[in-house]
Amino acid sequence: MLADDPIQTAVARALADNMNDGGGKNADYIAALASVDPTLFGISVATTGGDVFNAGDADVEFALESxxxxxxxxxxxxxxxxxxxxxxxxxxxxxxxxxxxxxxxxxxxxxxxxxxxxxxxxxxxxxxxxxxxxxxxxxxxxxxxxxxxxxxxxxxxxxxxxxxxxxxxxxxxxxxxxxxxxxxxxxxxxxxxxxCSTMVTTADLAVMGATLASGGINPLTKTRVIRAENVPHILAEMTMEGLYEASGDWAYTVGLPGKSGVGGGIVCVVPGRLAIAAFSPRLDQFGNSVRAQAAITQIAAEQELNLYLAG
Known part of the structure; x- marks a missing residue:
């Protein structure tokens, strides 16, 4: 992968721009999550063609949770x-x-x-x-x-x-x-x-999302994981409920189906193109990672990935 690829550039910039955001706190009702290093921050993008772009702590495993x-x-x-x-x-x-x-x-x-x-x-x-x-x-x-x-x-x-x-x-x-x-x-x-206790990295999570973006075919293994006709239903569910009470605001401002977990991960899917995953343990009041939301929002805006954009 080229270091000057526009996606790699966007991923690296989103990491740098949001690194110092200290808002939120780790989930404290599960002891194993409360003890995770709150400074961890990783971002990955996986395309339907099988390219994976990483920045920060993209190789650090965290709990998949919700x-x-x-x-x-x-x-x-x-x-x-x-x-x-x-x-x-x-x-x-x-x-x-x-x-x-x-x-x-x-x-x-x-x-x-x-x-x-x-x-x-x-x-x-x-x-x-x-x-x-x-x-x-x-x-x-x-x-x-x-x-x-x-x-x-x-x-x-x-x-x-x-x-x-x-x-x-x-x-x-x-x-x-x-x-x-x-x-x-x-x-x-x-x-x-x-x-909920399975461990993944942001690179894993981006590939999982990209499998949905590819209509159910894993972009790395080229194996069909689920039938294509079920993918639209799954993405619709992610749009409506993926970030809990903030799901409507997320659709309004970012325009991508997503899913968060209290382990600090978020994945978003751009059908036919790619998936973005980010991880940082500190959460907002709804249980969504503060820095992961900011990073994905920035990448989606810069790359004009909002599904509701005309043209």
Missing amino acids: ISKVFTMALAMEEVGAKAFRAKVGTDPTGMPFNSVLALALHADKPMSALVNAGAIASASLISATNAEDRWHKILAGQSAFAGRSLSLSDAVNASEQSTNFHNRGIAWLLYSAGFVYSDPMEACDVYTRQ
Whole structure:
């Protein structure tokens, strides 16, 4: 890759311009995330042609967290089809925090979106499996196929998450009581918690996003990961709920489908072209990385990537 490539230049500039932004703080309700170095900052762009551009701490692994919801949703949609997935999980934004019980109560305990915790637990339960280990290994294999390399679980992050996931266990039982979880509810909650503890780099995350940008084909391995017809549904979900309560503002100002995680990562997809991923642990009040948002916003503006731009 040429050092003077306009994308590489934009990535490097976004890192430099936002490096000194000290806003936000690490997620502190999960001990393993609270202890991550808050100064880490990495940015990557992966194109549908297989080029990857990096800057900063792009090779540092971090927990996938809620970004994992996108890829479990994709696998579940592959298994049951987009129409059935919509009926079983839902495809509407809640307008409430990602772990809201009130959002469930207002809709007869139906999760509404695969990108909030309730919907993610329901998505995990839709993966056909003989037991929890089988379900988990299918999800991990799916994440790895999107990344183009073998990903692994962080035992430390998983232990920290499993020891604090009582709220999610309650959500799982509410789903079960209403018929919107499709396996043992505690198994679904356990596997969902594990999927959040997979470790990735921004380079991995950019390739995962670029697989969606490529219509379901990994740009590095050239392997089809999901069917092309499911990609528009996934990107629509990311547009509506990908950055939680800030999703509408993100669509209004940046114009790209995205997904954030409380580990500090964000990925955005430009269909047919590329994906941008950024990581920095300090979060805003909605659980979205402060510096990752700023970096992606800057790159998207400079490269005129907003999907709603005319011409």
